[in-house]
Amino acid sequence: MLRPRRLSLPASIAHPVRLLPLTFLTLIFFGTLLLLLPFARSGQHSPEFLPAFFTSTSAVTVTGLATVDTASYWSPAGQAIILALVEIGGLGIIALATVLGLFIGGRLGLRTRLVAQADMHVVNIGEVRPLFRRVAMTMVFFQAVTAVVLTLRYRSAYFGDWPTAVWHGVFDAVMAFNNAGFSLNNDSIVRYAGDGLIIIPIAVAVFFGAVGFPVLAELFSGWRTPARWTIHTRLTVWGSIGLLIFGAVAFMLLEWNNPATLGGEGLWHKIVTGIEGGIMPRSGGLNSFDWDMVRPETLNMGIILMFIGGGSASTAGGIKITTFLLLAYVIWAELRGDPEITIGARSVAPRVARTAITIALLAVMLVTSTTFLLMLMTDYGFDVALFECTSAFATVGLSTGITPDLPPDAQCVIIVLMFLGRVGTIAAAGALVLRRRMPRYHLPEEQPIIG
Template sequence: MTSRTTPRPAARTPRFRPHPAQVVAAAFATTILIGTGLLMLPIATPGVGGASFLDAIFTATSAVCVTGLIVVDTATRWSAFGQVVILLLIQIGGLGIMTFASVIGLAVMRKLSLRSRITAAAEAKSVGLDDVKGLVFGVVRMTLVIEASVALLLGLRFLIGYGEPLGRAVWLGAFHAVSSFNNAGFALFSDNLISYATDPFICLPIAAAVILGGLGFPVIVQLRRHLRMPRKWNMNTRLVLAGTLILLVGGTVYITAVEWSNPATLGPLDWPNKLLVGFFQSVQARTAGFNSVDTGAMDSASLLGTDILMLIGGGPAGTAGGIKITTFGVLFFILLAEVRGDTAVNVFGKRLSRAVHRQAITIVLLAVAVVTASTAALMVMTDISMDKLLFEVISAFGTVGLSTGITAGLPEAGKVILMLLMFIGRLGPITFASALALRDRPTAYELPKERPIIG
């Protein structure tokens, strides 16, 4: 009698499930490529022929990463179609690719898959999955309300104050409202906003939109709910608000003082307009990139101060770039605790998690490494002074968009470096590094402790 054995089922090959950071990075890269293709169409540029691949991909990268660095004049190089494409790329990039995809999914399917919720939460820096749907709708609603309000103010000013035709005034208001709230810095004027440097009805609404966008969506949501109850603000909101106020005031005082007598910037202006321009430039250094004076004519000390503001950036989980105010604030309190000899780091009456210490230090070290390596590479390629190259590198990494005017003249390899910096800066150093990792590496053991001599 023969026995019949049942064959074992073949082992299934485990499905590759990309890390959420890899999904976010791929989504941004795909959007940039689509934008590049649209900008290369003949209809995207006036006259005969389309844009070159390098000009198109640099502009698309700058728009999706809400930076504002340009290699061609936005006002003259791109047609109405090309400018609309840039505007859409700014809006999608500012909202976040996965947030935008979630909106489409909710509109079509009326629900979000678990994977979609995880990737949207990873992009939005959300701490939980239950609130992702509400977060997505809240972000979109808030964005549209702020942009519409700023667009109305700007449109009326262009219409009444400068006699622009109604259609042109509406377009100018809408474009600059979207560009400012998303901290993009693209402008539809060849001199950016230098012609409107002393017009508070143009500069102040744009500055307000930049500040709101730079706070980050979680802060705006909490302020909307508990504006008159500061005791309910969490540590993130307190750090962002305190840091924003200190950096705005400090930046305004510093830039205004250094440039006060500079004949190429603030020198010819009376003192109220000097304060307006100094404040506007301090706001833009927070990752927006509009300029109301010639940045290339600013004193080297102003460029260095602006470097610091650009590197710190704005609030997390918003449209701002840089290492973020919260990261800088955490490092400050770590330093303060170490100097005092405290055993724990306390921030606004709460103890800081040790995991946050490691994250903050990691972000800063990665940022310093990326900025240093990129600046050194550009110094090898060009004869441009280090202060201007460093300014351009930090502006790209911080997704700011301020420029001393050297971007268009960089060699092709230099422009590629700036594109990579914009991409890394928009994703965030840790997210970018996580996207490069092949897999998570959980550790099942701990090694014995030992302390080297520090300092």
């Protein structure tokens, strides 16, 4: 008896490294089609491909940049579509499909595990199954707690009915943990400036969302024994705390007397906004003040924090904090003349250092080249164009307000940056080079003059 042949993708497409960006592209186009439907828009807005495509890309890549006002352009159904795209994009479409398959069938194929491994940056294939369980529970927990806290505050101080308060609470909680910058308000969260009962829960959700799922999974099981943490967890945890303190203190010092941001505000307002200023640039995207009004030094600090980003395998973007700190250890080892790169009582393999250098250089190349393009396509200066491009590449979502005014060709540049920032520079480059062969011979060495 002949058995029906199973449909399968070509080997060149089904390779995990290439399947990852293709899956995200599929979700982006699917979201675009949904946003083009009549019920997704409010009022008399006619269907336009570019706003829908830009919004879908921004949602799937959990960025939050928008060329149209989310509150007025999209209907409640359209806002729900954006919410769903952000949720799926935050978890990773591959991770979500694997979790659903695990809950329903209880089995994971090798191909699925390899794809999930590429998306979630898991070192061992055997770690995929328990990690996905923790991922699902972690997302539900943080978003539910944040939604409850925000809903209660919205109902008591800002909205007169429960349905509106619940919708805003759920929407902001999902955006916060997934590090996306969409908002149901036309001014992001400016109307809540200084309200610690709203800003602080959102900032906490952004912080934990940017730590990374592998780190959260390890902390859940071994938070009492920091000495046993892996190098990855140590770098991510202490690095994130260090950047939070640095960003918050630097923001408050720089903006303390700026009348457009913190000047004239009370101490509590300054502390709350300072915490926000130290967390949001690392991938949050929501803002209770106008980034176009900050001092040039603050704008540059925001660019640096956005470029560094959050933890690996998280909803944050950027080159990732582990990459940044590893490069610091590489420089330190070179300055000291050490033959190996050591972190604590462990050494780092040379190939890991090469990967970190590759990620950083590719990111610098992409951000600088697209900044140059944006300056050619518009009349904006270097600092504003660099801030916009860094925000797009790092999937942050912050803007000085120029996103809606960008011409179509510049919007396409931002779309490409958001996609590459979510998929990752290494995954995007590796998708083009599927086969890596071990060399069968070693060429003679030569040492060119460096420096």
